[in-house]
Amino acid sequence: MSDPDATLTSYGMAEDFASAPVLGITVLWHPQRERIGEQMLGPAAGGAIALNRFAPLFAPLSVRPGAGHEGTPLGERSITREPVHIRFVAEGGIQIDHVRGKMGLELNGRPSNGTDRFTAGELERGIVIGLGSQIFVCLHLMRSLPRAANLPGLIGVGNGATKMREAIAQVAGTSMPVLLLGETGSGKEVAAQAIHALSGRRSGRLVAINMATLNESLAAAELFGAVKGAYTGATSGRRGWFAEAEDGTLFLDEVGDTPASVQAMLLRVLESGEYRPLGAGADARSNARIVAATDQDLGEDGFNQALRRRLEAFVIRVPALRERREDLGVLVRHFLEAEAPGDGWNLPFELLSQVFNGDWPGNVRQLGHAMRRVALDLQAGNVPVLEQAVGLPVVAEVVAPPDAAVASSSAVSRPVRRKMSELSDDDLVEAMEKSQWQILAASRMLGISRPTVYKLLEAHPRIRFPANISEEEIRAAWEACEGDLQRCASQLMTPAEALRRHVGSLGLGVSV
Template sequence: MTCKLGVPCLNTCQRACKSRRIYMSHGKMAQRCVARLRHPTCQTRVSVRLFTCQQWIALLYNWQLLNAVPWSPLVNDVDNTLTTQLFSQKNGITSALLGLTILWHPDTERIGEQFLGPAEEGAIEVCRYTPLFFRPGQDGIALGHRAIARAPLTVRRNADDSVDLVAPDSRMALEVNGALLAGTRHFTRDDIGAGVVLGLGGQVLLCLHWMTSFPRPNLFPGLLGVSSGAIATRELIRQVAGTDLAVLLLGETGTGKDVAARAIHQASKRSANPLVAVNMATLSESLAAADLFGAVKGAYTGAQAPRQGLFAEADGGTLFLDELGDTPASVQPMLLRVLETGCYRPLGASADARTTARLIAATDQDLDARGFNQPLLRRMEAFVIRVPTLRERREDIGLLLAHMLKGCDLSAAEIAAFPPALVSEMCNYDWPGNIRQLANVARRMVMALQAGERPVLSQYVHAPAAPRSAGAGYAMSAEQPRSASLKNPADAAPRRKLAEISNDDLLGALEEHGWQISGAAQQLGLSRPSLYKLIEAHPAIRPAALIPREELDAALRAHGGDLALCASRLKNPSEALRRHLRVLGLDASPAQV
C-alpha cells in the first residue's frame, strides 16, 4: 500500500515491523505503551501497541536499519509514554542504551542529532553512510560529509558494557578524546559514562555516551540539551510546574538553576504574575528580614517609609531564593514559618501578613554539611531537581556552543567556520564553571577570532585542559588520568587566605566566570562573603550604585542587554549590576545572566 507520493504506507510498515522483530521477539507484556505514528506525506495516523522500552528502541532501530519509511513518532504527552526511562534488564543488571550524538558538523543544523545504539551486545558501524542520525519527529540522515571515510569505524558494545573501538581501514584521521587513534581501543562502562569524543576527518565530532531517557522535543526553549540529563531535568520541571510545591534546585555554579527556576515559573499557572528573584548571599544580616518580609515606617533606623518586602512583591507568583545556603541565620526560622503557614510578620508590624508566593530555591552547596536550618531544608526538599554538570552531559557541549555562537550574532556560515580543532578542545574540557563558563569562553573566542587571532582553549580557562583518558592501550603520552578539573570543583581549589589573592587574580577569576560571584569564589578557593570583601577593597571595582546612568545605558546598548558582557565592561559583579539596573528600571536580558 503506498500513498500518493509512492511512499509505502503505514499499514504496510506496521505489518513489516510486526513480522520482523517488534511483536515476535517480546512475548511478555511487561509494560504497555502506545506509539502514535504519522506518515509524513499522507498523514495517516495509527497507534502501534508496544510492550517494553526495548520495543520502542527496536521500532526506531528497525526504521533506521531498513530505512523503509520516514515515520515521525509523535510524542504522546498525555500519557507520557516517551518519557519512560530507557534501560534494558540483563541478568538482573540495569543497563542503559549506547548513544551517539553529533557534537559538531559543518552543517550546523545537524548538531545535536542522535543515533540510539544497541541496548545489549552489538556493533555500530560509523561511516559516511551509516548510521542514520535523528532529531525527534524528523527523518534520519547519515553523516554524509566527504571528510568521513566510507570504511566504517566499528563501535562494539560488549556483554560487560565495555566498548571497543576499531579504527577504520582508511586514511581518515580518527581522534578519540583529542588524541589520534589507530587500531583497537577498549573503554570501560565509566569511560563511556564520561562521554567519549570522536573526531572524524577533522570535521565532524561525535560523542559516544549512555542514554537513559528517550529523545523528545524540547518544550523549554531556554533549556537546551539532548542528553538524558537535560531531558530528565526538563521532565521534572514539567511535572512540578503544574503544582504549588516548593522546589529545591541543586547543582554546581553555572549549570542552569536560574534558568530552570524561570522555566518552572513560566510553565506554571502563575506565569502571568511576577517572578521575583533574590540572591540570599547579597542580603545583609541586619536588613534581610526587612528585604524579605517588609517593614512599617520607623521599624528601624532609616525606615522613613513603609517598605514592601519580596514576599509581598511575589504574591500570586514565584519567589526565587538563589544561593539559599547563604541565607542569614536569623531569617531561616522566618522562612520556615512562611513555608508552613503562608504567614509572616513585617518588621515592626502588629499583625501577620499572608502570602501565596510559591518558593523555588537554588544552591550549589551541601546544606546538610553547613549547619543550615534542618526543618527548613526538609520543607524545601518537597521537590528536588539536581541540575547536571556540563561534564556529565558532554554530548550537549556542541549544541550549547552553537547556540552561544548564534547569540554572538554569527551567521550559520560563520558558525560553520568556527575551527573544529577548537571545538574538539572544548568538547574534551570538563568546564568547572559549567554552561556559564562555556558561554563566556565562547564569547571571548569569537572576539579573538574576529580580531584575526588564533585562540587556544588554555588561554581562556584557569585549569589547563589536560588530555582526557583515551581508553586502555593508548600511547604513553596520551594515557593520562582524567583531567584534574573532573574532580568536584568544590574540592578543586584548596581554601585560601584573602592576603594570598592579588588584585589581578581577583579580576582574572571574575572575568573567567562572567563576573558571577559563585564561580569566581570557587576558583579562588574563597567563600562568597570573603570574595565580596575583596571586591569592596579592589581599587578598580566600583559599587554598582556609583556607576553613572549614562555609562550603564551605553553598556546596555553596546551589548544588546547582555548582562555578562555589561558586567565585564563595567567591571562589576553581574548580580549587583542586575539589582541596580532593576532599581533604575533598566532592562538586561535574563537569559544572559
C-alpha cells in the first residue's frame, strides 16, 4: 500500500498545490472501459507508492474521496500481488523497482530493468507504465485536485485540460476578445466552440474563418463585405463575415497569417466596433465577439502589435497532446466509442503501447483519425496496426533509455533552413503527403516558414486550394474517401485544414 504518512487522502486540503506538486497515477487502459481515466492522488516529495493488484485505490473524477467511495484497486489478475515500488529520488526524479519475472512491466515503451530511474523532466512529460498484459497507467505530476469535466467536447482528466476548461468558463460570459494559443490539431476550434456555447451569444452563429486561406486581394471584402461595383467582378453586393456573425461569435483561426492589408481594419473593429464595407460610403457596426487562434508568435515582425495586444485581452493556452499524456486513455476511449460503441476493443498490447508512448505531432486531430481507422479494422475483424492507421510514425522519442538525459521538445533535431529556390515541385508534394497535407507540419519538414509554403502551394502546377476545386469534384472525392479528411486531401492534392473548413461549409460534416 501507499505510505499513509506521505499520501494525500483528504480533500480538505487546498484545491491547488502548484508550488509543491504531488504524484498522480491515471488509468490509461483497463479491460473495464469505464475505469479508463480513473485517478489516484499520491505522495508529495519524499513519499512512495506501492502499486499492485490490490492497491492503491483509483476513483473517477465524479467521485471525491471522503464522499462514501474511496475508490477501487486495478484488480486485474494479470497484475501480481508483488508490488511495484515507486518513490521520489534526488532532484525530483523517480525510481521504480519491481521483482523481475513476476510480471511483465513496461516503462515508456521498454521492458523494465528491475530498477529504473527517471529524471524530473521525464516525470514532467509523464511515465507510461504497462502492467501485465492489459493495463496501462500514466505516472505524472499533479498541481491541483482532480475536477470533473463539465464542458462537452473538451475531454481530459489532467491538470492541463482542467485549467483550459476553467479559463473558458471564466471568460465565456464576457465580451472580451480571446486568443487561443496552441499547435495545429490541439483543439483550438473545439475551445472556440465551447466559448460560444457558454456565452450569451450561443443563439447566434459561430462563424469560423481560416485567415491563412484568405485571398489577399479579396480579404477585406470577405471579412467586411462590399457594395456592388466595389471591385472588378463585384456584380452584386456581398455580406462579409462580420455581418454574418452579428449577435454571435467570429472565430479567426490562424490569425497570425492575416494579410497585412486587413490587420489595421481588424484593429479598428476591435477598438471601436466599426468597419467600412468595401466601396461603401458609410461605416457599419459589429457586435460580433472575436475569438482568435494561432500557433505562431505574434510578437514577431510582420504582425500589427497593436492588434496583437487587443487580441491578447484574454489568452488561453491549448496544450499539445504530448504535454497531456495522462489524457490519452480517455481520448482513445472517446474516439472508439464514437466509431465502434458495441465492439469488444480487443486491441494488441503493442498497439496500445505505441499509442500511449507516441508524441502525436498532429495532436488530438491526428489521434482521432488514427482511432477511427483502428475502429474500422476492429469492425472488419482485422488486427489494427498503428503505422497503417496513422500513415506516419508517431513514436519518435519514447525509446530513449530511462536514465538518459531529458531534452525539451524544442531540442529535438529540426531540418536545416532551406531556400525556396532549393525546393522542387516534387519536394513539396512529398512533404505534403508525409505530413498528411498539413501545412505547418510540411513547413517544419522542409525547414521553411509556413508563409513560404503557402507561396509554393499557390505556385504549384498540380496543387489547388479547395476554393479553386469544383463542388462536384469535392463531393465525389469525399464520398469515395468515406469522409476521411486526410485521404480526401491527398486525392484532391489540397491542404487538409482548408479542405476541412470547406467541406464543413458544404454541409458534409467534419470531425475535429
